[in-house]
Amino acid sequence: MKIAVAGTGYVGLSVALLLSQHNEVHALDIIPEKVEMLNDGKSPIVDKEITEFLDGNSTGSRPLNFQATLDPRQAYTGADYAVVATPTNYDSQKNYFDTSSVEAAIAAIREVNPTAWIVIKSTIPVGYTVDLRGKLQDDRLLFSPEFLREGHALYDNLHPSRVVVGAPQDDAEARRAAEGFADLLIHGAAEGEVDRINADGTSGIPRLVVGPTEAEAIKLFANTYLALRVAFFNELDTYAETRGLQTQEIIDGVCLDPRIRADYNNPSFGYGGYCLPKDTKQLLANYDQVPQNLISGIVDANRTRKDFIATEIEQKIKGVEDPVVGIYRLTMKSGSDNFRQSAIQGVMKRIKARGITVVVYEPTLNDPDFFGSKVTHDLEDFKKQSDVIVANRWNEDLVDVSHKVYTRDLFRRD
Numbered sequence: 001m002k003i004a005v006a007g008t009g010y011v012g013l014s015v016a017l018l019l020s021q022h023n024e025v026h027a028l029d030i031i032p033e034k035v036e037m038l039n040d041g042k043s044p045i046v047d048k049e050i051t052e053f054l055d056g057n058s059t060g061s062r063p064l065n066f067q068a069t070l071d072p073r074q075a076y077t078g079a080d081y082a083v084v085a086t087p088t089n090y091d092s093q094k095n096y097f098d099t100s101s102v103e104a105a106i107a108a109i110r111e112v113n114p115t116a117w118i119v120i121k122s123t124i125p126v127g128y129t130v131d132l133r134g135k136l137q138d139d140r141l142l143f144s145p146e147f148l149r150e151g152h153a154l155y156d157n158l159h160p161s162r163v164v165v166g167a168p169q170d171d172a173e174a175r176r177a178a179e180g181f182a183d184l185l186i187h188g189a190a191e192g193e194v195d196r197i198n199a200d201g202t203s204g205i206p207r208l209v210v211g212p213t214e215a216e217a218i219k220l221f222a223n224t225y226l227a228l229r230v231a232f233f234n235e236l237d238t239y240a241e242t243r244g245l246q247t248q249e250i251i252d253g254v255c256l257d258p259r260i261r262a263d264y265n266n267p268s269f270g271y272g273g274y275c276l277p278k279d280t281k282q283l284l285a286n287y288d289q290v291p292q293n294l295i296s297g298i299v300d301a302n303r304t305r306k307d308f309i310a311t312e313i314e315q316k317i318k319g320v321e322d323p324v325v326g327i328y329r330l331t332m333k334s335g336s337d338n339f340r341q342s343a344i345q346g347v348m349k350r351i352k353a354r355g356i357t358v359v360v361y362e363p364t365l366n367d368p369d370f371f372g373s374k375v376t377h378d379l380e381d382f383k384k385q386s387d388v389i390v391a392n393r394w395n396e397d398l399v400d401v402s403h404k405v406y407t408r409d410l411f412r413r414d
């Protein structure tokens with residue numbers, strides 16, 4: 001089967017490599033450097049499994065049927081399925097996702113291929129697929145939410161928590177195409193996954209073919225729940241800090257309840273990354289005219305948390321003449337190469353707005369300046385210059401200056 005993938009970011013590349021184990025896959029991007037790297041067998045993103053797959057393909061130990069291209073004709077002509085994995089950034093003017101790259105990719109696919117089943121993997125607003133099917137008079141549009149974590153993008157596709165594909169309940173052909181796409185994803189999963197035993201005692205990879213609007217809602221509600229969890233433990237930490245209590249003791253005691261569990265409970269400067277901030281805001285926008293308190297509370301809680309963290313940092317440098325705040329890494333998680341919408345940037349913005357000098361240590365950033373603050377790759381000089389070192393996640397790099405470090409990474413993980 002021929003499959004095209006539009007967009008070779010975290011989502012597009014991991015889905016393309018997964019499917020290229022058993023299908024002919026052509027992955028299209030609009031950035032020539034990315035296409036060149038991929039065809040040279042190199043990954044444009046830091047991801048262990050993606051690197052292993054590309055290396056294995058180059059050496060012949062894991063042959064894949066995978067080609068990256070800039071040419072829409074090569075990618076889309078004759079494809080049975082075309083997966084769209086382009087960005088949907090949040091547009092703060094419109095208070096809605098900017099879906100223009102999804103529409104551009106769909107237009108490019110349809111120019112050369114009127115019959116491919118187009119599967120949108122980008123995260124989109126609730127109701128988008130049905131609207132677009134009507135607007136374009138195109139019944140061959142499906143939506144399949146993606147649940148991967150950055151840094152584990154291909155791993156999460158090889159070991160999926162579930163596979164969800166959305167197609168209208170009353171369109172038998174689209175339902176069959178959705179079932180077919182779910183089968184392709186499951187066929188690409190790692191050995192043993194189809195017989196695995198799940199926590200609830202069921203076996204195999206849970207496979208849901210649901211309505212497209214329900215599939216869109218699954219994605220936004222799942223991410224909003226994760227954001228809620230982060231915000232909850234952050235707010236617990238704000239309380240404990242303000243009242244002089246040991247956060248860790250409280251969290252340990254709370255999370256020993258098996259209904260609460262101990263994951264996703266490590267305090268941070270706020271939820272961040274590419275998806276949670278924008279997906280929570282999009283879900284809130286979808287609640288238009290629908291009564292709610294929690295969803296707006298989750299969005300507001302993240303803002304309040306960053307305000308609190310900025311104030312705490314300000315307290316640490318009280319009385320210091322011309323203080324310098326050092327930002328240790330812009331990334332969200334330890335081991336990540338990506339700092340899109342990381343919470344520390346929100347904290348940094350607040351500190352700078354209070355007129356305080358900020359210096360950034362970020363080895364992956366080549367520019368000498370980040371939004372008006374000096375960037376250094378010299379860790380020792382960074383440590384010397386900084387009166388307080390702000391780290392969303394702890395790192396052994398900081399052991400010798402631990403007395404200067406401000407972090408809420410109490411469990412020293414994720």
Ligand SMILES: NC(=O)c1ccc[n+]([C@@H]2O[C@H](COP(=O)([O-])OP(=O)(O)OC[C@H]3O[C@@H](n4cnc5c(N)ncnc54)[C@H](O)[C@@H]3O)[C@@H](O)[C@H]2O)c1
Pocket residue numbers: 006007008009010011012028029030031034085086087088101102104105121122123124146147148149150274275
């Ligand atoms: N990153 C995640 O953890 C994650 C998880 C689940 C869902 N998503 C969603 O998936 C989508 C993609 O996210 P990502 O992180 O992979 O993005 P990304 O920015 O890493 O990659 C997107 C790629 O699409 C390319 N592109 C842009 N316009 C294009 C076009 N018209 N045709 C072909 N390629 C085009 C870009 O050059 C880029 O390489 C977003 O909607 C995101 O919300 C992301």
